[in-house]
Amino acid sequence: MAENEIAIEVRDVTKSFKVYLDKGAQLKERLLFRKRSKYEERKVLRGISFDVKKGEAIGLIGHNGCGKSTTLKLLTRIMYPDSGTIKLKGRVSSLIELGAGFHPDMSGRENIYTNAAIFGLTKKEIDARLDDIIEFSELADFIDNPVRTYSSGMYMRLAFSVAINVDADILLIDEILAVGDANFQAKCFNKLREIKAQGTTIVIVSHSLGQIEQICDRSIWIHEGLIKAEGPPKEIDLEYLDYMSRKRQELMKAAEAGSEKEETDENEQGKRWGSGQARIKRVRSFSADGTEQSAFRIGEDIKLVVDYTVKKPVDDAVFGVGVFDLNGIQCYGTNTRIDKVPDFVIDKDGTVEILLKKVMLLGGTYNLDIAIEQGEGIPVDYYRQAHKIEMISAEGDAGVFRIEHTWDFQR
Amino acid sequence: MSTIKELYDYRQMIFSLVKKDLRGRYKGSVLGFLWTFINPLFQLIVYTIVFSKILRNDVPRYYLYLFVALIPWIFFSSSITVGAASIISQKDLVKKIYFPRMVIPISYVTSCFVNMLLCFIVIFAVIIVTGAGINFVAVLTLPIIMIVEYIFALGMAMLSSAVTVYFRDLEHILGIVSMAWMYLTPIVYSKSIVPEKYLPIFNLNPMTPIIECYRTVLYDKQIPDLSTLLIAAALGVFFLIFGALVFNKLQKHFAEEL
Incomplete structure (x- = not known):
């Protein structure tokens, strides 16, 4: 049977590289520093087998x-x-x-x-x-x-x-x-x-x-x-x-933990403005099943959780969210007024959850702006790039977001 | 056996590397390809002045005596010394793409060989111009001598190029070795002046009979006793097989060592 012919056969292949710590390729070095040409063996392949x-x-x-x-x-x-x-x-x-x-x-x-x-x-x-x-x-x-x-x-x-x-x-x-x-x-x-x-x-x-x-x-x-x-x-x-998304998640967390302190004041100049009556304390993102993560696959639900503190009550408050790609192009933006959420007052610290359903943004990194405003757009705390999410897409389609579609040929 | 078949499949690559080497060697220099001839000619002039005018000897037409030995020697010595670095100089290819690695020393030695053939044109020109005369029957044995030398040079080049990858000093060591080897081979002098007790050593050197044969054909205008080439041929084949085996063993880690 030609169909089942094996073209490539790989059996129990192992490979390691010698990583020389200090390699002497010359006679003098080989003789004088015999002990110094120590190396570490790094096993790259530990026994893989497959057929093609x-x-x-x-x-x-x-x-x-x-x-x-x-x-x-x-x-x-x-x-x-x-x-x-x-x-x-x-x-x-x-x-x-x-x-x-x-x-x-x-x-x-x-x-x-x-x-x-x-x-x-x-x-x-x-x-x-x-x-x-x-x-x-x-x-x-x-x-x-x-x-x-x-x-x-x-x-x-x-x-x-x-x-x-x-x-x-x-x-x-x-x-x-x-x-x-x-x-x-x-x-x-x-x-x-x-x-x-x-x-x-x-x-x-x-x-x-x-x-x-x-x-x-x-x-x-x-x-x-x-x-x-x-x-x-x-x-x-x-x-x-x-697996990669979980891994990236861990990395991001580690990076965040390391840089949390510095991020408070200096870094925010030019990224944050407003009257300061209320302040966004932290922004997190969760997957549908409630695990905190910042990498999502296309089409997943994303829950944004925004914690805020209030110094002076803000009446006629408006919360807004904007999604930008790395080129600064706005991919989406909305707020509670556009969405006709009944007027409300924030007078003490609290949390707001924004559930973004079936996010169809294509693969890449996106910045989220989060804002608290008052009345007709007076900024209370406009926080640019308050959060970052990563979208993962395996398909090859191009653009900013996916339009759900079908193909139908009339023959 | 499969190595030979594979090398045959890659013959076009050998051709194109030889061509590239011959064309590229003097690219950008004013005299270009002429350097192929100028280099040995100047060596010839220097040696002739030193050994026939200053040190004096009674060899008639010493320049020709020397010339017919020097050109084959230059082929051999550049095959092993410059050939030693041939794998290293092609490291971009070796690290990135598969081909039988022997292609590199083979094409390098072949391009040196072609250079020698071109220089032989000059030798014949000198012979004709000076009226030294040619024995046409004897000249017919030249290809045999050349093939024996080629085999020996190739074996040595495989050894030196493969070992140099792991041990870079060899390139420089070979520079010294080849100079000593040249004076231990009857090139600037005749084997007949070598003291008897040293003769066995001289006969072990495969280059001795090879050079002597060239000289017999082109200088003495006689048909050489090809049986003297037998030992050289046997040693040449031995070194070729040995060189190829060592090369095959060492080539597996070329990509990592370079």
Whole structure:
């Protein structure tokens, strides 16, 4: 059965790096300071095994330093495992270092030959692919100019075109598709799909879970040198996101704990104004199930809890909230007057909860402004960037927020 | 065996690296490719002045006597000394992309070899211009001598390039070694003036018969006794296999060491 043929077989692979504390590479140093060349062994992979079937696409995910890039380097045979075996069937091409061996003084055409030769192509094979490569790169007009005259986008386009036209049986990709403009990215993506349909096995390492979900049949989550989970990307990616969100939460808390004191007065200048009759004491965000967190997945409910203190009663009080992206664009804003909340007076310290339902903001960091005003917009305490939330989205849709939608073709 | 097949698959890469090396070596210098010839010519002039005018010897046409030995020697010595740094100088490639690592020493030695071939054009020009004369039958044995030298040089380059990755001093040590080696090989003098008791050592040096053969063909205009090359050829093959084995073992950690 050709369908179930194994293209990549990884068995119990371990890898550690020696981190030299003080390395002497010279004879003198080796002899004189033999004891000094101490090193720490850092185990990056602690025994991972997986198979990839021919024509399958898998995504390796995990946080920085988890060992996914090392795994990919082992697959490309740039490095070798300390123990365990890796078997690959067929020609391997990698989109890890695009443009390896490019010579700036040589023309685009000559560089195609040099670069493709590094992938193990013979002159004849390159001749046969030359037109495809040039066409795909969209650089026909510049192909005889030296590569140093290219813009970085053109450079990457040429490099990508070579790598993807190698006709490899196994394609290894590390954080791609940051290549060129949106059009070219889409083209690369389509090409990848096409290649996959032709039966090429693909392994992708990426932080962009959206890309993985679009191409891969399976995700493998590597955590601290071990496979933590594997399965359909949609499930594994969510599990991974969940974990990351919890982790980030902890980090943010730690950072907050460290900086709480300084934040009181000086840092607030220019970020905070108003009469001061009442003051916002603290802003927290909670998930629907009541755990305090500041990273949320798209579509989740977010509960904002605002504690305030009152020095002098404020009658005709208005509470407001504004959501801004990092470019300072307001994504949403409202207040109790707009929402026609009956007039009220705040005369003692209290807490207000704002429940934001199904927040459809796309992935990224957002600043929240919280304000207490009086009457027709007299600021009592306007607090810019009072809180920060992180949105996580695995899909590739673009914009500020998601519009729920369906596609329906009338044929 | 699979290594050889893989190297064959990567032949285009070897070609293109050789081409790049030959074209890129003198890029930006005014005289450009001419340096390939100027360098050995100046060495030749210096040695000729020192050894035939100052130290005096009775070898007729000493410049030619020296020239036909010097050019093959330069090929060999640059293969091992500059070749030692060849992996390090390609570290960007080695760290980032897979290809059989042997491609690097092979293409470096090959580009030195091509350089030597080009210099042979100059040798023949000198022979013709000075009317020294050529024995065409003897010249037909030249390729055999060259191949033996190439094999030996390649084996040594594999050893030196792989070990230098781990032990950078080797590059400089080899500079000294190659100078000593040159004077221990009959290049500026003839083997016949070597005292008898030292001869066994000289015969162990594979470069001795190789250089002698070049000289027999081009200077003495005689068909060399190729059997003297047998030991050199055997040693060459030995070093090539040994070099390749060591290289294969050491190359696994290149990416981490560089």
